[in-house]
Amino acid sequence: MKKRTIKKVAVIGSGIMGSGIACHFANIGVEVLLLDIIPNQLTEKEEANGLTLTDKQVRNRIVNTSLQDTLKSKPSPIYHQKFANRITTGNLEDDIHKVKDVDWIIEVVVERLDIKKQVFDNLEKHRTPGTLITSNTSGIPIKFMTEGRSEDFQQHFCGTHFFNPPRYLKLFEIIPGPKTKQEVLDFLNNYGEKFLGKTAVIAKDTPAFIGNRIGIFSIMSLFHTVKEMDLTIEEVDKLTGPVIGRQKSATFRTVDVVGLDTLVHVANGLYENVPNDEQHELFKLPDFIQTMMDNKWLGSKTGQGFYKKVKNTDGQSEIKSLDLNTLAYRDRKSANFATLELTKSIDDVVKRFPVLIKGKDKAGEFYRKNFAALFAYVSHRIPEISNDLYKIDDAMQAGFGWEHGPFQIWDAIGLQEGLKLIEEQGYKVADWVTEMQNNNVKHFYTIKEGNTYYYNISEKKYIKIPGQDAFIILDNIRETNTVFKNTGVAVQDIGDGILNLEFRSKMNSIGSDVLVGINKAIDIAEKNYQGLVVSNNGKNFSVGANIGMIFMLAAEQEYDELNIAVKYFQDTMMRMRYSSIPTIAAPHNMTLGGGCELSLHADKVVAHAETYIGLVEFGVGVIPGGGGSKEMTLRASDSFHAGDVEINKLRDNFLSIGMAKVSTSAYEAYDTGILQKGKDIVVVNKNRQLAIAKKHALLMAENGYTQPVKRSDIKVLGKQALGAFYVGTDQMFAGKYISEHDKKIANKLAYVMAGGDLSENTYVNEQYLLDLEREAFLSLTTERKTLERLQHMLKKGKPLRN
Structure with a gap:
């Protein structure tokens, strides 16, 4: 089999999905040709400018406008705006011949079979034999698309279903056609996982494939349950959000964001195309959904859906909710359930499920109905949509953001308990589950030697889930490989003489227990191991220092104790830097404040592409006090070269801290100086x-x-820098860009990064800067306005401007 590489792709169709896919290929360094149709008439502006339909800018207007709109959207579809230079645009008349030079053609046009077939007719005239060609369809059967196509086309064709937005949603469904070569499927499966950073799942050519078949069933089931149980939309969103490991937007807010019409389109398609589905009638739209469709209440795109933003009498924006009985918008109502209160002390989501189904209130009843329907439904989808149960769980986690898939939830509740729920709610389970129970098999999954095995229905035994050899799964080794743990961390032996340090505190904040754990991990590694990685499975790597502790000590004026705590933080970061073994930080998602400082002091950072990292301490009224201010000063010094305007380099780092800049991807962190080119690397696949x-x-x-030698060669600029920074903060305050307290914090930071009011440029050591940093930090905690900021962050979870 010849080696296949992807250097250039063509994306046909530049709508939201097509442009998003183009951006994600650009994210990973691939050259992209993005093509769309030409306009059939001029805009008023084009007419006024004397343009005609033959002008290139007119002919490429649709594709260019679509791409630019996508690049401006938030959250951004692209890791770094300069990556957009990897995308070349064109149209399907002038530029279609260019597809002969690409390695993969991806069709992303409107979901109509006749139009797709026309596009394939045109593409086949120019496509080089052997080139991959795939469709991003979300539901049209693949077998219909290849009718009348050449043998080579059919052998290299299949569905590749990205979920929107392609950068953020990890599911990548691969759907073979009748003649797709196995080597094509194997290549796409590997490429999707390794290069695109996706969870690749090979699905069967059944309506809506895997993700949407189960996801739309789950939502439609909820729509019917809502009316049956007379629940409000706030109650359902409370019950189906973070408490069960789902997104904050839960059910109805998510539908508003995605668009009700999108959901209805798939539901209608399922109603028409799965007549033998035992839950066929569930895909029929409830009356309230049909009314919303008729009224064009489609969600965010039309300004109202299940929620609606309005201006109140004071001119302030507020959110109204839809009353599903009257279909009128009303004030939002709070939703509280006794059952949910019982789970507040259970941090591990998977341990909540047994508690939730035992609830004596409406919440308990809801979960019993919901899970019974889901468990029964997924049992009947095997082998219809997939032969392997783990693929259903993978699809729901990667495509719909569920922390746990249906079979994982069932395992958490217990096989027997799940069967009991199904029977009590009047559903029937698939025969294979009953057979599994009769054979005394009690779990869908099991762990052996750090690997996950799933129950294979056809072979009636556990089989190792493929692809795990490239992963280290902490959940699978935590019990057997932990060499140290306390309330804040667990340290695991991950083989070959390397330890992993995993934060286990609330939101992975860094308090005294975590700092003790870091020091202990380094002690153990220096004695018996070769290296240390800091990595975890939390939603965020770390939200920073434990500001609750800082606030308490500052409020009680325990400044000596606070000084000791800050010194301990600084000393721990310096141990990360100057240990006798290599230290690697592996951040992902939110990596703020102290989490960022830890990354700054590791020997190397291996960041996930979705790392949002920055020094954000200004938001709580202080400067970075765990070595962050020192480190950004040191990095500025290291960047000074002969002939540079040195103060400009220092100013860049000063502004990164002063403006509390947080990168929107790991690649942006190179711009802010948090990641270092040539040293730190970015990984696209979190697994x-x-x-x-x-x-x-x-x-x-x-x-x-x-072991590195401690630095004493850091060049600080003294009064030269201090004067310039003070002038800058004066101007910002005079222009009302910053508050008086902002100015005070900025001036404290300026003093640290200038190295104090030294009369001339001087070389200093790290401890000198750490002492200045700690002194500035402590002095700011004596300020009333800093205490207000700390308290506001603790109460509201967002910064206060005072």
């Missing part, structure tokens, strides 16, 4: 991150890692 971080720790150790 591979820990294994790659381990490889780098091992490589550094085996190449003869030498």
